[in-house]
Amino acid sequence: MARTPLLQLKDISLTFGGNPIFDGMDLIVQPGDRVALVGRNGSGKSTLMKVMSGLVDADRGSRVLAPASTVGYMEQDPQMHGFDTLGDFAMSGLEPSDYYRVERAAEGLKFQPDRPVATASGGERRRAALAKLMAEAPELMLLDEPTNHLDIQAISWLEEELRSTRAAFVLISHDRRFLERLTRAILWIDRGAVRRNEVGFSGFEAWRDKLWEEEDIQRHKLDRKIKSEARWAVEGISARRKRNQGRVRALQDLRRERSSMIKRPDRAAMALEAGHKSGRKVIEAEAIGKRFGDQELFKNFSIKIQRGDRVAFVGPNGVGKTTLLKILLGELPADTGRVVLGTNLLVSVFDQSRAQLDPEMSLWDSLTGDPEMRVSGKADQILVHGQPKHVVGYLKEFLFDEARARAPVKSLSGGEKARLLLAKIMARQSNLLVLDEPTNDLDVETLDLLQELLADYEGTVLLVSHDRDFLDRTVNMTVALEGDGQATLYAGGWSDYQSQRKPEIDPLEPVEKKKIKATSQNIDKNSENTLSFVEQHRLKKLPDLIARLEAEIAKLETYLSEPDLYSTAPLKFEKATQALLERQSALSEAEEDWLMLEERSEG
Numbered sequence: 001m002a003r004t005p006l007l008q009l010k011d012i013s014l015t016f017g018g019n020p021i022f023d024g025m026d027l028i029v030q031p032g033d034r035v036a037l038v039g040r041n042g043s044g045k046s047t048l049m050k051v052m053s054g055l056v057d058a059d060r061g062s063r064v065l066a067p068a069s070t071v072g073y074m075e076q077d078p079q080m081h082g083f084d085t086l087g088d089f090a091m092s093g094l095e096p097s098d099y100y101r102v103e104r105a106a107e108g109l110k111f112q113p114d115r116p117v118a119t120a121s122g123g124e125r126r127r128a129a130l131a132k133l134m135a136e137a138p139e140l141m142l143l144d145e146p147t148n149h150l151d152i153q154a155i156s157w158l159e160e161e162l163r164s165t166r167a168a169f170v171l172i173s174h175d176r177r178f179l180e181r182l183t184r185a186i187l188w189i190d191r192g193a194v195r196r197n198e199v200g201f202s203g204f205e206a207w208r209d210k211l212w213e214e215e216d217i218q219r220h221k222l223d224r225k226i227k228s229e230a231r232w233a234v235e236g237i238s239a240r241r242k243r244n245q246g247r248v249r250a251l252q253d254l255r256r257e258r259s260s261m262i263k264r265p266d267r268a269a270m271a272l273e274a275g276h277k278s279g280r281k282v283i284e285a286e287a288i289g290k291r292f293g294d295q296e297l298f299k300n301f302s303i304k305i306q307r308g309d310r311v312a313f314v315g316p317n318g319v320g321k322t323t324l325l326k327i328l329l330g331e332l333p334a335d336t337g338r339v340v341l342g343t344n345l346l347v348s349v350f351d352q353s354r355a356q357l358d359p360e361m362s363l364w365d366s367l368t369g370d371p372e373m374r375v376s377g378k379a380d381q382i383l384v385h386g387q388p389k390h391v392v393g394y395l396k397e398f399l400f401d402e403a404r405a406r407a408p409v410k411s412l413s414g415g416e417k418a419r420l421l422l423a424k425i426m427a428r429q430s431n432l433l434v435l436d437e438p439t440n441d442l443d444v445e446t447l448d449l450l451q452e453l454l455a456d457y458e459g460t461v462l463l464v465s466h467d468r469d470f471l472d473r474t475v476n477m478t479v480a481l482e483g484d485g486q487a488t489l490y491a492g493g494w495s496d497y498q499s500q501r502k503p504e505i506d507p508l509e510p511v512e513k514k515k516i517k518a519t520s521q522n523i524d525k526n527s528e529n530t531l532s533f534v535e536q537h538r539l540k541k542l543p544d545l546i547a548r549l550e551a552e553i554a555k556l557e558t559y560l561s562e563p564d565l566y567s568t569a570p571l572k573f574e575k576a577t578q579a580l581l582e583r584q585s586a587l588s589e590a591e592e593d594w595l596m597l598e599e600r601s602e603g
Helices: 043-054 086-091 097-110 124-136 152-164 176-182 201-235 240-261 321-328 365-370 389-396 414-426 445-456 468-474 496-502 510-525 531-560 569-603
Strands: 007-016 019-029 034-038 060-065 070-074 140-144 168-172 187-192 193-196 281-292 293-308 310-314 336-341 349-351 377-385 387-392 430-435 462-463 477-481 489-491
Touching: 007 043, 007 293, 019 043, 019 193, 034 043, 034 176, 034 201, 043 168, 043 377, 060 187, 070 124, 086 097, 086 124, 097 124, 097 140, 124 152, 140 387, 152 531, 168 176, 176 468, 187 201, 193 201, 240 389, 293 321, 293 462, 293 477, 293 489, 310 321, 321 430, 321 462, 336 477, 349 389, 349 414, 365 377, 365 389, 365 414, 387 389, 387 510, 389 414, 414 445, 445 468, 445 489, 462 468, 462 531, 468 496, 468 569, 477 496, 489 496, 531 569
Parallel strands: 034 168, 034 187, 070 140, 140 168, 310 462, 310 477, 349 430, 430 462
Antiparallel strands: 007 019, 007 060, 187 193, 281 293, 281 336, 377 387, 477 489
């Protein structure tokens, strides 16, 4: 029996600024779908989500939502006008009894509900919008770049929430690992058409490349046929002219078919050029420490960064990654220890806030107005790797057409702003590249290119990122700050760091197990229907304990599922296995306690 679609778009056409975004598009989302929405920056992913949510009306076509179903949409730039605090916004439209849901999401996503909207950062606003969506629990969740501005711990929390939900969801994200773990289908926007395949994101690139290969073969065959028919039209049309008119018309049809084939979007022509070599030693730090008030960010940290190293800085938001980076670059003083910078350093910085871009300036002025890129006496040229180049030609290398050159920066999407900032950085020669969250908003193809460029870059790279896949592909050292006052250096990327550190969850303390057993024994002895004060308190607390144990079991199961864990870290594997068994036992006892107490309270 066919299922009733949760959401259906039929024959959707939409045009912005004279350019069609979609024309005759059909789309279906089924109950329980877990879908990755992918496509190049500017292909219309966010616009399609707004059509799906009902916020944007199509020029033609229909949107049908299943009866009694609800859709929740988390946009990239949530509007919070009229709300005093982030909590007020997150609670809007909810019942007061739902506040615990917002609190729970706020704890997992790490934002303060009482933070005034006026002083909240863009990242905090996005986390509040995400908490609102999770608390609303609609039948269909539409999430536009939900992992932006989340640290890895918050991303892991969100992963677990989405893995356990029964709702359908559609995700736009640059985070490969996030998409690979959560999705079971693909919606791919390609040149105005939306294609669907019942594979998760891990199968997307193989499917895309296969379709492109078939397209190239078809185009090649058509070109050969047109060439052959065109030769005949020149050489053989004079004989039996009337009979051959059909063949001439067929040739015209072939040419129309060929011209209607939409060319695939070009790949950005980014290029990183290292300037003259730095000294072999780039940065050396000895026993450095930093404290702000009562908070000790790190202490006694030492590192030697050599030319060509790729070093990642990871950890929760607010633990001091950017501070440590600034100390290593000599921009901030350390409280203790010393930092020595190498010789001949040429530093280029990609900042997370995009502060180097003035939103009111045009793309043209953003490049020509940069003192380091300006060509004296040439208003339409800029210096790229020390050589003059026309500004429009350079913008085209980063996939901006000539019509966009005079557009204001504020009109760009997040991915386009990231590309423009990369254009400014890559025009200069450097030998020390500092990248603070460079992956935010970039599409898969641009991320792949950036990874290739970093692999070939002859200089040194310092990277702050929460993108686990990007870290694994690009770095050879990881500095982890975990909020405990320590900064620890590990060899390799994110997965290497995870395999070398101890499991995040330690085995249950004996007192915790004794508490569970003692409560169980007390319940067995007391068969009366009334509950004591202690038992009432226990009944109230058990759901939270059960939820925590379930979350810890899920984390341990994920940790133990790493394919190389047993061979590379047998002691950690054994410890984590024992911890899992203890938690499963504790969960079983806690659930039995809850059932007994619940039955007696109702009796």
